[in-house]
Amino acid sequence: MTDPNTVQLTEDGRLKHFLTTEGLSRELLTEILDTADSFISTQERAVKTVPLLRGKTVVNLFFENSTRTRSTFELAAKRLSADILNLDIARSATSKGETLMDTLWNLEAMYSDMFVVRHSDSGAAHFIAEQVTPNVAIINAGDGRHAHPTQAMLDMLTIRRHKGDIEGKIVAIVGDILHSRVARSQIHALRTLGAAEVRVIGPGTLLPSDIESMGAVPYYDMRAGLADCDVVIMLRLQKERMQNALLPSEGEFFKLYGLTKEKLAFAKPDAIVMHPGPINRGVEIESAVADGDQSVILNQVSYGIAVRMAVMAMAMSGQQTPVNSEEPA
Amino acid sequence: MTDPNTVQLTEDGRLKHFLTTEGLSRELLTEILDTADSFISTQERAVKTVPLLRGKTVVNLFFENSTRTRSTFELAAKRLSADILNLDIARSATSKGETLMDTLWNLEAMYSDMFVVRHSDSGAAHFIAEQVTPNVAIINAGDGRHAHPTQAMLDMLTIRRHKGDIEGKIVAIVGDILHSRVARSQIHALRTLGAAEVRVIGPGTLLPSDIESMGAVPYYDMRAGLADCDVVIMLRLQKERMQNALLPSEGEFFKLYGLTKEKLAFAKPDAIVMHPGPINRGVEIESAVADGDQSVILNQVSYGIAVRMAVMAMAMSGQQTPVNSEEPA
Amino acid sequence: MTDPNTVQLTEDGRLKHFLTTEGLSRELLTEILDTADSFISTQERAVKTVPLLRGKTVVNLFFENSTRTRSTFELAAKRLSADILNLDIARSATSKGETLMDTLWNLEAMYSDMFVVRHSDSGAAHFIAEQVTPNVAIINAGDGRHAHPTQAMLDMLTIRRHKGDIEGKIVAIVGDILHSRVARSQIHALRTLGAAEVRVIGPGTLLPSDIESMGAVPYYDMRAGLADCDVVIMLRLQKERMQNALLPSEGEFFKLYGLTKEKLAFAKPDAIVMHPGPINRGVEIESAVADGDQSVILNQVSYGIAVRMAVMAMAMSGQQTPVNSEEPA
Structure with a gap:
């Protein structure tokens, strides 16, 4: 092409x-x-x-x-x-x-x-x-x-409006990166707009092998990956992937990569939390975070x-x- | 609430x-x-x-x-x-x-x-x-x-436009009052707007027990209930109710509570006939009445x-x- | 009526x-x-x-x-x-x-x-x-x-815009005339607007018996019917007709009545090719004709x-x- x-x-x-x-x-x-x-x-x-x-x-x-x-x-x-x-x-x-x-x-x-x-x-x-x-x-x-370029650009707008600029920010994208068109578009836009670091966090089976060539840094441990982040972008978990045995179970995924207040505390105190929706409460994200002060999920929709x-x-x-x-x- | x-x-x-x-x-x-x-x-x-x-x-x-x-x-x-x-x-x-x-x-x-x-x-x-x-x-x-307040208000508008005012009018509502959100909204609006009397007509199984506290007068006999009415409001019969044995049969219902020219003659000669639609011809109302001079059913739609x-x-x-x-x- | x-x-x-x-x-x-x-x-x-x-x-x-x-x-x-x-x-x-x-x-x-x-x-x-x-x-x-009068009139407009006028033109309609509301409306409009000759081409089972009284000339052989035509209108083949045994098979139909470059050569060199769409490529018409210089099929849509x-x-x-x-x- x-x-x-x-x-x-x-x-x-x-x-x-x-x-x-x-x-x-x-x-x-x-x-x-x-x-x-x-x-x-x-x-x-x-x-x-x-x-x-x-x-x-x-x-x-x-x-x-x-x-x-x-x-x-x-x-x-x-x-x-x-x-x-x-x-x-x-x-x-x-x-x-x-x-x-x-x-x-x-x-x-x-x-x-x-x-x-x-x-x-x-x-x-x-x-x-x-x-x-x-x-x-x-x-x-x-x-x-x-x-999914319009989704990526609304995410960029969200970061710019809530963090002032994309330049210099540390951004973590969490979940099933491998199957995510959203993540791909986000990584390109974040790199071009000057993000200091783009991290992708997820199990090895769900991180693409060429992720580093795209300019992103892979993390398998969520707490390590969230350290000092300005922005945390959760991806939607496609439940059909789990049926294909790429993931152990919803409960296991949530334990490792679900965003909780406890894990979010590893990011910067003023980090914002994003999600493209529709959210699966208790699967990718707990309600206390989705509805919490750091969440800008509904702003993304606007x-x-x-x-x-x-x-x-x-x-x-x-x-x-x-x-x-x-x-x- | x-x-x-x-x-x-x-x-x-x-x-x-x-x-x-x-x-x-x-x-x-x-x-x-x-x-x-x-x-x-x-x-x-x-x-x-x-x-x-x-x-x-x-x-x-x-x-x-x-x-x-x-x-x-x-x-x-x-x-x-x-x-x-x-x-x-x-x-x-x-x-x-x-x-x-x-x-x-x-x-x-x-x-x-x-x-x-x-x-x-x-x-x-x-x-x-x-x-x-x-x-x-x-x-x-x-x-x-x-x-179903917009339905009730279009019914009030219909009465006002065709009978001049709601004040002082005798209004009968006929059919399955028990399951009807329309009837409930109508009764409140009719009472507030000064109807002289609000009657509800139907079998005992389809009249709510608290109907008198709402300000409506129950009638089990349709001819008695229609006597001297200015307005006759037929409700739509929900056929699924009959399958639940709350009603004997369509034929039986029509015989007792279907609006015919013969029964309508008990109301005032200039009484108007209303129905929220869609009508079941031959179940709640016979075609001679639905399409007759006293029917304002299509006006209600407008x-x-x-x-x-x-x-x-x-x-x-x-x-x-x-x-x-x-x-x- | x-x-x-x-x-x-x-x-x-x-x-x-x-x-x-x-x-x-x-x-x-x-x-x-x-x-x-x-x-x-x-x-x-x-x-x-x-x-x-x-x-x-x-x-x-x-x-x-x-x-x-x-x-x-x-x-x-x-x-x-x-x-x-x-x-x-x-x-x-x-x-x-x-x-x-x-x-x-x-x-x-x-x-x-x-x-x-x-x-x-x-x-x-x-x-x-x-x-x-x-x-x-x-x-x-x-x-x-x-x-299907709007389809017929867009066909008339197509002829007028691409051949200057309908007056004096020889027009062939090919396919299942019998079941076609489009063909009926076309024939009436073409006759009124002064077409020199309206031909209908198809197997005997798919030509109406009263076709000559409508002012159209039946042809069973496609090459003979296309001779000297200014306009070739292909009809859409309703596949369900074939299941009713009115037609032998798609392959057989295409061989006899499908529009190919070889058959189209019998019409005038500047003849236009029309089809109401959606087209069945390889059934009524081959792609070389549908996408060729003489095709005005997409103009018809406009x-x-x-x-x-x-x-x-x-x-x-x-x-x-x-x-x-x-x-x-």
């Missing part, structure tokens, strides 16, 4: 798709965060909508079901004044024998402007942006184990809308050729 | 949630009806939308499926220019092990302004408004056997949109703090 | 429903195409929405599932600025024992302005327009084997939105009485 940045950027380096945080410059990631910051302030007004995507058609293409993520993109699109079409792909024309590419070409022919794509195959969003519908802005809402608005607005702007855009009568 | 009116009213007595008709003052119920009246006139214009909830996010949270009621709230929200998110709770994150409270907190964090809640547990809407998300306006769209617009607009107004609400650029 | 044109036209001959192309005048069909042409140009602007149906409520009533067609109507309605309610009829109140007519009356009472109806019974849209809700504009989105916008706008205009339409405050 081509370098994602020749696909997701315009010739003058602006975003036209949002596929991955990997390889994006510090300037561009910072622009996303600054734009999202401005949308947080519009969210807090009585009228939350802005007209940036008025008259545009956004299609939610979720090949993998996720009510949570689909809803946040739907709200982000509506607050940008876009029209949104939710397609339940599993029940649509593809089941009538049509190929996926024909489905996408048809949606493009309906003058769609943007596809929000979630797919269980790594690289699906990249493939669509490069090979199938390059003139439709593609936003990756999670592809296989590869990337910032998630703003970050999605930001990348949607930026990618649409990058797609637009300077055509006549006056309003029809 | 706290007195619902300390929950659903602001300190200066305005609506900020709409949980129940019980305990609301005659002035407030009348304000709802007056506001709904004004929305009936906007519904009859070529452009039916008004901008009162522009930029607001309304979430339809139906834990119990009801296409009819959900659609009326969806239309009401759209005609107020709100953005609406329909969540099929049964298929969403709660099935991923997330608690209901976490789901609600997440929706609140997405800057939702209003939840329309339908739930099979009595008190669910009250609990959410008081304990979970007090800063989100909660509209009760039916909770267990407890209340007024239902206006009443929902009214309580949504009033509750949103009650929630709003005097913040800067100018429109973003 | 009444003559559809006494139902679908106003007294002065304007559209107020869109049920069938049969019997519509050349002038009216041309007006639809001209209006659709104007919407193609609005689709190509940066802001694709026009305010023609602002404040109107359109209900998608799909008794037969079709994600593709439903989505195109949803997008068309949104681009006209209408509010749209998607009803999954199979799961709605009709399953609670309510009759179809009660469901429709209820939707009408909610001040709906337009129903887009798809139904497996021939005549369903006509019946609703004439007998059930005559004051709601009905758009037929496919009824049984009878008609024009489909514009044609639907046109008939929705025209029917709504035909419904409107000259009432006070100023905007509410």
Whole structure:
């Protein structure tokens, strides 16, 4: 596959798709965060909508079901004044024998402007942006184990808003790193934005073998890994992994890697606790921590809308050729 | 549980949630009806939308499926220019092990302004408004056997528009009173708005034992109960109750309590006939009555949109703090 | 049933429903195409929405599932600025024992302005327009084997835009004519708009016995039927027909009636190839043709939105009485 940045950027380096945080410059990631910051302030007004995507058609293409993520993109699109079409792909024309590419070409022919794509195959969003519908802005809402860049960017925004900056911070990511597209996108963004150290904490079976080449430091012992951290990011445990014998049991996992007040005490006293949700209380995290003073989990949700608005607005702007855009009568 | 009116009213007595008709003052119920009246006139214009909830996010949270009621709230929200998110709770994150409270907190964090809640547990809407998300306006769209206040208020509006006033009228409610949240909300509203007499008609097994303490007069014989009535409200028969042997059979029920022209003749000649829908023709009501001159059943549907617009607009107004609400650029 | 044109036209001959192309005048069909042409140009602007149906409520009533067609109507309605309610009829109140007519009356009472109806019974849209809700504009989105008029009109628009005019053209329709509502609507429109010859090509079992009375010429041999054609319209093969032994096998069908480059060479060199989609590659059409220079299949999809916008706008205009339409405050 081509370098994602020749696909997701315009010739003058602006975003036209949002596929991955990997390889994006510090300037561009910072622009996303600054734009999202401005949308947080519009969210807090009585009228939350802005007209940036008025008259545009956004299609939610979720090949993998996720009510949570689909809803946040739907709200982000509506607050940008876009029209949104939710397609339940599993029940649509593809089941009538049509190929996926024909489905996408048809949606493009309906003058769609943007596809929000979630797919269980790594690289699906990249493939669509490069090979199938390059003139439709593609936003990756999670592809296989590869990337979940809007989640990573809302996490960056959370750190910046609660710790002032990402530069110089020690960040620990805890749990099933191996299967986590979120962790991959976070590590790239954290490295680019100047985190002092990115640690990944989990059992050996759930840490990728190439983790050090990504610039992260592996820890098998949670207390050691949390020492002096500014930020603790818990991952969601995919229960189906346990059935595959990659993990002993929920109870055993919680004992070793569940975030408790006792373990959190090893991090800095003002460390913040993050989780992409939905949380499994008592599996990855105990309620006293999830609902405690250091938790910013619900703030992440709020910032998630703003970050999605930001990348949607930026990618649409990058797609637009300077055509006549006056309003029809 | 706290007195619902300390929950659903602001300190200066305005609506900020709409949980129940019980305990609301005659002035407030009348304000709802007056506001709904004004929305009936906007519904009859070529452009039916008004901008009162522009930029607001309304979430339809139906834990119990009801296409009819959900659609009326969806239309009401759209005609107020709100953005609406329909969540099929049964298929969403709660099935991923997330608690209901976490789901609600997440929706609140997405800057939702209003939840329309339908739930099979009595008190669910009250609990959410008081304990979970007090800063989100909660509209009760039916909770267990407890209340269905928007249905009751559209019934009040129907009586007022077709009989001039509720004051002094004799109203009979017929059918399964015991299991009916609609009947409970109607009785409270009718009593507060000055109905001369509220009668409930049904078999002894389907009349609550405390019915007289609610201010209603029980009748077991339908013809006696209908005598001199101004308004006849038929309830929908829940067929599953019959399977539980609370009722002998549909045929037997219809013979005793089904509304026929013959039985209706015992009411006043200008009595109106109401039903919350969907109607079971030949079970609660014969077609000659449902489609006859005295039926206002379809008018109720029209007024239902206006009443929902009214309580949504009033509750949103009650929630709003005097913040800067100018429109973003 | 009444003559559809006494139902679908106003007294002065304007559209107020869109049920069938049969019997519509050349002038009216041309007006639809001209209006659709104007919407193609609005689709190509940066802001694709026009305010023609602002404040109107359109209900998608799909008794037969079709994600593709439903989505195109949803997008068309949104681009006209209408509010749209998607009803999954199979799961709605009709399953609670309510009759179809009660469901429709209820939707009408909610001040709906337009129903887009798809139904497996021939005549369903006509019946609703004439007998059930005559004051709601009905758009037929496919009824049984009878008609699919918006599909036919987008096909006419495709021919006009790519071949200059329909007048004088030789058009072949290939496949299962017998079960095709699309073919029926196409033949009527092509004859009215002055096509020189309409040919239908297929096995004897799949050509209706009255085809010549409709003004079409049957061909059993595809190469003979394609000779000198300007336009080749492939129909979608309904695979369930084959299970009913009306067809020998997919392979056999493709050999005789599948469109290949070899067979297409019998048509005029500049003939265009059309298909209503979704296409079955290798069954009705080979990929070299579907994706080839003569294919206008994806253009049809684009024009489909514009044609639907046109008939929705025209029917709504035909419904409107000259009432006070100023905007509410």
